[in-house]
Amino acid sequence: MASRSLQLWYKRLVLPGFGVTIGFTVVYLSLIVLIPLAATFAKASGLGWDSFFRMVTSARVVASYQVTFGISLAAAIINVLFGMATAWILVRYRFPGRKFLDAVVDLPFALPTAVAGIALAAIYSTNGWLGKPIFALTGWKIAYTQLGILVALVFVGLPFVVRTLQPVLQDLDPEFEEAAASLGASRFQTFMRVVAPELFPSLLTGFALAFARAVGEYGSVVFIAGNMPMKTEIVPLLIITKLEQYDYRGATAIAVVMLVISFVMLLLINGLQRWSRGANAR
Amino acid sequence: MAFTPPKARPTLHDPWYIRGGLVAAAIIFLALFLLVPLCAVFYEALQKGLGAYFAAFGDPAAQAAIRLTLLVAAIAVPANLIFGVAAAWAIAKFRFPAKSLLVTLIDLPFAVSPVVSGLIYVLLFGSQGWFGPLLQAHGIKIIFAVPGIVLATLFVTFPFIARELIPLMQAQGNDEEQAALSLGASGWQTFWRVTLPNIRWGLLYGVILCNARAMGEFGAVSVVSGHIRGLTNTIPLQVEILYNEYNYVAAFAMASLLASVALVTLLIKSVAEWRIRATEKASTNQNLEYA
Numbered sequence: 244m245a246s247r248s249l250q251l252w253y254k255r256l257v258l259p260g261f262g263v264t265i266g267f268t269v270v271y272l273s274l275i276v277l278i279p280l281a282a283t284f285a286k287a288s289g290l291g292w293d294s295f296f297r298m299v300t301s302a303r304v305v306a307s308y309q310v311t312f313g314i315s316l317a318a319a320i321i322n323v324l325f326g327m328a329t330a331w332i333l334v335r336y337r338f339p340g341r342k343f344l345d346a347v348v349d350l351p352f353a354l355p356t357a358v359a360g361i362a363l364a365a366i367y368s369t370n371g372w373l374g375k376p377i378f379a380l381t382g383w384k385i386a387y388t389q390l391g392i393l394v395a396l397v398f399v400g401l402p403f404v405v406r407t408l409q410p411v412l413q414d415l416d417p418e419f420e421e422a423a424a425s426l427g428a429s430r431f432q433t434f435m436r437v438v439a440p441e442l443f444p445s446l447l448t449g450f451a452l453a454f455a456r457a458v459g460e461y462g463s464v465v466f467i468a469g470n471m472p473m474k475t476e477i478v479p480l481l482i483i484t485k486l487e488q489y490d491y492r493g494a495t496a497i498a499v500v501m502l503v504i505s506f507v508m509l510l511l512i513n514g515l516q517r518w519s520r521g522a523n524a525r
Numbered sequence: 526m527a528f529t530p531p532k533a534r535p536t537l538h539d540p541w542y543i544r545g546g547l548v549a550a551a552i553i554f555l556a557l558f559l560l561v562p563l564c565a566v567f568y569e570a571l572q573k574g575l576g577a578y579f580a581a582f583g584d585p586a587a588q589a590a591i592r593l594t595l596l597v598a599a600i601a602v603p604a605n606l607i608f609g610v611a612a613a614w615a616i617a618k619f620r621f622p623a624k625s626l627l628v629t630l631i632d633l634p635f636a637v638s639p640v641v642s643g644l645i646y647v648l649l650f651g652s653q654g655w656f657g658p659l660l661q662a663h664g665i666k667i668i669f670a671v672p673g674i675v676l677a678t679l680f681v682t683f684p685f686i687a688r689e690l691i692p693l694m695q696a697q698g699n700d701e702e703q704a705a706l707s708l709g710a711s712g713w714q715t716f717w718r719v720t721l722p723n724i725r726w727g728l729l730y731g732v733i734l735c736n737a738r739a740m741g742e743f744g745a746v747s748v749v750s751g752h753i754r755g756l757t758n759t760i761p762l763q764v765e766i767l768y769n770e771y772n773y774v775a776a777f778a779m780a781s782l783l784a785s786v787a788l789v790t791l792l793i794k795s796v797a798e799w800r801i802r803a804t805e806k807a808s809t810n811q812n813l814e815y816a
Contacts, residue, residue, distance in 0.1 A: 258706070259706075260712055263611070265615040267608070268611050268627070272630060275676070275683055276630065276634060276680065279645040279648075279649055279680070280633070283644070286648050286655075329551040332548050336544060342795075344552070346795045347791070348559075351559070352734065353734070353786075353790040355761050355787070356639075356743050357762075357764050357765055357780070357783075358761070359562060361768050362563070362565045362780070365777075371565075372561065394558075398558050398559075401559070430539060455636060459636075459640070461638065461747075462639070462761070478638075479641070486644065491651075491653045498640075498641045501637075501638050505637050506636065509629065509632060510629075
């Protein structure tokens with residue numbers, strides 16, 4: 244009897260609802276995400292290896308990979324540089340308007356990509372607010388060139404580096420910097436040898452997140468890109484173009500390449516996040 | 526003799542030119558990429574005056590787009606809310622094998638390009654898809670119809686609420702729930718009276734982000750919608766059509782609705798973050814004061 248009541252009491256302390264919640268989670272995840280993704284791979288496997296390979300390596304597709312990955316890389320690098328500066332001033336400095344800037348950083352998460360796209364196209368076209376003076380001063384066209392794609396991809400990736408770096412900077416104990424300085428290190432040495440190694444894992448995470456987001460981005464790019472095949476055509480646009488021509492096989496093949504890249508990026512980012520969490524827990 | 530403290534943390538002060546330079550660089554960067562586009566939306570919308578601005582909303586196609594966007598968000602957000610709470614409860618409150626795999630799988634939709642997110646449903650339910658012939662035989666339309674738009678939106682907004690809640694509930698642990706249960710509360714009572722009040726700001730934050738994305742999703746919805754005016758156009762798709770017709774005032778007027786949603790989202794997010802931080806501080810204040 245005693246053991247039975249003890250057992251009952253113990254059972255009460257274990258929270259209820261595991262079966263229902265895990266069951267619902269797995270079923271919903273399977274229906275919305277896993278089964279559709281698996282079906283895509285199944286569809287692609289019906290294409291046959293030869294025709295699949297031919298479809299994903301045709302000249303126009305390869306050119307779109309170059310545009311997408313090259314410009315995404317450039318955008319992620321710009322986001323690392325300015326994201327680091329932004330995170331640094333938001334955490335370390337006090338100046339009027341700081342809270343406002345902090346809130347505004349998330350705008351690309353909240354503003355629909357199509358809205359961002361038409362706004363950027365309007366600003367950076369040769370008669371826009373910024374496009375006009377830039378064209379007059381340097382002769383560079385931004386909208387409807389690869390630079391336009393770069394602008395859009397910098398926009399969508401902007402919050403990632405700032406938001407991954409900010410909590411790490413916040414938790415960085417100033418004592419280490421004081422110790423370095425008291426031992427005679429210059430501010431630059433302190434930054435390079437004490438601060439930078441601490442920030443590096445999260446910087447890399449932010450870079451990977453911004454890059455992954457840029458690679459898949461569609462809405463903000465199509466309005467500003469000009470969408471010229473071989474020059475300013477991104478991979479997601481090419482998928483849509485194929486769909487509009489009822490070339491489902493071609494669209495599926497390219498989509499599978501993109502999916503595989505997405506999965507690799509996701510695993511990489513997970514690994515990086517674990518690494519940066521480990522580095523910060525030290 | 527009065528004790529004069531040494532100059533406070535001189536080493537933490539970057540030289541003035543670095544401070545100034547960094548602040549200027551960051552502000553110019555954020556202004557160019559964030560503030561100017563935001564202002565441009567409202568400027569372009571109001572360029573021909575308030576009359577033209579409001580006339581844009583008189584168009585029946587515009588009104589249909591607004592209704593459809595609200596409908597899609599009204600389905601997608603609650604569905605992902607229920608999923609998010611259930612997933613966070615299972616993942617944060619219990620131990621089980623393959624948990625980290627499950628968390629990674631929940632993140633999947635974030636990694637997938639919006640266009641591909643739409644395409645996977647076309648391959649399932651489109652006329653060329655797995656279930657295409659079956660659906661056609663029964664006269665059910667999913668692709669190029671509202672159900673497809675809802676599905677694509679469900680997919681792209683899938684992780685938002687779960688991702689917000691899982692770390693929050695993990696950090697809070699099980700102690701309070703166990704106390705409630707041992708005092709005789711039922712499972713539901715424990716959830717409503719103990720867990721929910723603890724996570725309410727994080728929950729709100731997840732819901733508004735999910736909603737902003739649901740209303741603003743473009744790529745995925747664009748693939749499955751078919752762009753049928755008055756029937757399958759959401760606000761972002763209507764913006765695209767108007768823009769491509771050079772009807773800039775109307776395009777930006779519709780866009781200004783979504784930009785306003787984004788601004789409200791950021792505002793609520795700032796308040797929610799501030800509240801989350803305030804609750805965290807309240808619980809650790811004692812430790813901080815003596816640290």
